[in-house]
Amino acid sequence: MRRSPIIAPLSVANANPADVYISPVNLTANGRAHLGHAAGPFLRMDVVQRHLKRAGHHVRSGLTTDGFENHVLVRAARENIDPSDLAHGFHVEIAHDLASLGIVFDHFDDPAYGKNLQRFSNVSNALMEALSAAGSLEFRAARLPVDDAGSALTPTEERFCIGGWFGGTCPVCGASAGSFFCEQCGDHFEPDEARNPVSRRGRIVEWTDNISAFLTITRNDQLVRAWDDAAIEPGFVEIGRRYIARKGQRMRLTVPGLHGVAWNSQQFNTRQILFSYSSLLYAHSLYCGHKDAEASGTPSAFARNSDTFLIGATGIDNTIPMLVGVTGCALGQESFRQFDRIFFNHFLLLNGSKFSTSRGHVIWAGEIAQVPDISxxxxxxxxxxxxxxxxxxxxxxxxxxxxxxxxxxxxxxxxxxxxxxxxxxxxxxxxxxxxxxxxxxxxxxxxxxxxxxxxxxxxxxxxxxxxxxxxxxxxxxxxxxxxxxxxxxxxxxxxxxxxxxxxxxxxxxxxxxxxxxxAARPSSVRSGRIPRIDGRSLTAADIDGCLPGKVAP
CATH class of the missing domain: 1.10.730.10 (Isoleucyl-tRNA Synthetase; Domain 1)
Structure with a gap:
């Protein structure tokens, strides 16, 4: 395990300031940021960032939104809007929601927007080429469901019922699940492993073999040792171990699709895009490191030879994507490095149940921050x-x-x-x-x-x-x-x-x-107006005004 940056005693100057880079997992740009998002990894990392700066370390940070994720397509289709326009609109709102709570990053980008897209594609392709050169890719057929939502003219890639279109029962814990993962237990699965599979936009009519790229780590226990090095807490390590026991040190890296970051190979039988929960997830962090390097004039914090201390953070629903997808991609090539620490959190509930935009059971971060005269x-x-x-x-x-x-x-x-x-x-x-x-x-x-x-x-x-x-x-x-x-x-x-x-x-x-x-430095200078804490009390009416609907009892 790499040693954490040293915290000097109070009133003692930091003689060895470390370079630290913080890159939490992105937010999917299919909605705004609510307090469940803000109070998890983003407030945590904002507090950590300020703590390290207070101790004299050099700290930089970056965040992105994911406009490529399949759930963006689902909402865009429902609202009959271009997915990129939808995603960028929510990117702007998410930035406002987080900033309204004082949660800010040195750069916060929408990689799917404008000139950012080419830079993001370059970084993503560099990762995949590095994995290929290192022999960490396996091309194999996986059974994917096809539904009847399209027509004879629908491209093959859009007929697959995957991501936000797919629902089923988790094969591990038996909870209702969808896409490729279970929010209840944190595990990931292939669609043909799910029990009771259904299409959320039609009816599954067949299962078809589709060739995709998969990550494979051959050295025994390499992932588990990497988790120890990153100080992953035992409960989340157990989720990772359970996955490895079931599926080995392997994870999907591409899926068939038209909306996303493409990666080409003669091995594929359809157009493939990077998978949001492995290769694409790591590419988002690499993109942040690239943007930081451009701004600072220094090598990327994710470069293999960088001494920068790397910190990531996310929720329990991204346990496998971070522990297997991102960490595996870091271990599977020689160009980019893994995080030194990854912090996970569980879900924050609202009145005993999960935040839900569709039911109006949600408090938007930007709305509560705009309540007049609150602190x-x-x-x-x-x-x-x-x-x-x-x-x-x-x-x-x-x-x-x-x-x-x-x-x-x-x-x-x-x-x-x-x-x-x-x-x-x-x-x-x-x-x-x-x-x-x-x-x-x-x-x-x-x-x-x-x-x-x-x-x-x-x-x-x-x-x-x-x-x-x-x-x-x-x-x-x-x-x-x-x-x-x-x-x-x-x-x-x-x-x-x-x-x-x-x-x-x-x-x-x-x-x-x-x-x-x-802390002990005296000063007789008073600069500006006397600061005051004059905020008023918070009321039930204030909370009610922040809700799209009434809070579920």
Whole structure:
């Protein structure tokens, strides 16, 4: 296992800053980003990114949306719109949804749009050629269903009932499933392995052999060893082991299709495009690395000889795509490298059941962020606390409202009291930190860094240090204690509450974002307006206004 970037002690400069690149799994561009998306890998990685920057490391990040995925075709067909136009429209909305919660990336692209498509095709083809050169490809026939949704004029590739058109029962856990995977247990399967197969757009009339490319890793236990190196948690390793026991170190890399990134071979009997859950998924990350290299003038973070620490993240439904598809593609060639860490999360439920756009059982990230006068920072804290890292968690609207209001009230009282005290100081007075409070801050910082360890990440525990710090100043503190508390709040709060902590950091006379090494640095400068926490309470009416329909009981 590669060692994680070192976190220096509080108030100590980072003598060996690492280069870190964060590339979470893309969002399918067939809909907007809801709180189930945001509170999972994207908020987690935003918090991790800020934590590492706070510690003095050089961190960059990239994200894409997938406009090639079959579910984009399904929705485009339903709405009678061009798939690329549909995907790009949702790409723009997803970017807004995430940014409204303060979740931002150095670059966020739609690879299926405009000039990006050629760059993405080049990267994708480079990956496939590297896999072919390394002997990691196997061409074989697989039985795929054909339905009666088309006509005699329908191209062969579009007659296959796969992806979002296909439904069935998971052969592993027996749950209702579709496409090539089961969201319930995280496993992947071929259509002919599913029980009770059905077409969601017609009737399956036959099964036809179709030749596709498959990844094959020949060295025994190579994938399992790679998972150990990436510090994959045991529950997700078990999903991967179960897949290997059933199917070996193999996974599909292409599917028949017309809408997608094509890869040509004389072995194929139909046009083939890259599979969204293996080769295409890895290509999205490679594309991000390519864009970052163009912007920075340095080699791609995914280049085989790069020393950059690579971090990926996704949900449980992408366990096999990441552990077998992406990791296998990284191991199966010599040009690109694997992630150093991959973080998985379970599903966040809404009132006890899965987020569902079709039933209106969903809260859009961009909608709740636009509720007038609420604090996005406090909302981020609440979402972080229910991040489903160890099991499914539930976003209960009433509990969210109660927790939001409790945190807001407590932080606002302490924060505004301390800023008022510092604001009332004579302009000539210098601020210094209190040694006793700094001992407490050091303990809480170490506690928070432990929760943010890249060897055992627990973003759901990060707010504990912040809430404990709220009790570390009395109701009428000396200005030195008030100043120390505000400095500590900037440091501890920044990963979760970037807006108010950056405003505070600047007001206290510091530049950029909060840096742990500067925690004890005094400053008598006050820059700009006094920062305040003045957000109002969250109400049930606010939540109801964010819903396409009424929350299911």
């Amino acid at each position: 996005i920072d406090i909302l981020r804290v609440c979402l972080s606390e229910i991040c489903p890292e160890e099991a499914e968690t539930d976003l209960n609207p009433k509990q969210l409202i109660d927790r939001y209001n409790a945190i807001l009230d407590k932080i606002a009282v302490v924060f505004n009291r301390c800023t008022d005290i510092i604001n009332a100081m004579p302009s000539s007075a210098a601020c210094h930190v209190d040694d006793a409070m700094m001992l407490t801050l050091n303990r809480l910082y170490n506690q928070q860094c432990s929760a943010l360890s890249l060897d055992h990440l627990r973003v759901s525990h990060v707010s504990r240090s912040v809430t404990e710090w709220l009790d570390c100043v009395d109701s009428n503190p000396h200005y030195q204690n008030a100043y120390t508390w505000l400095m500590g709040f900037s440091i501890l709060g920044w990963p979760l509450m970037p807006r108010i902590t950056e405003a505070l950091w600047h007001w206290l006379g510091h530049e950029g974002h909060p840096i742990a090494a500067c």
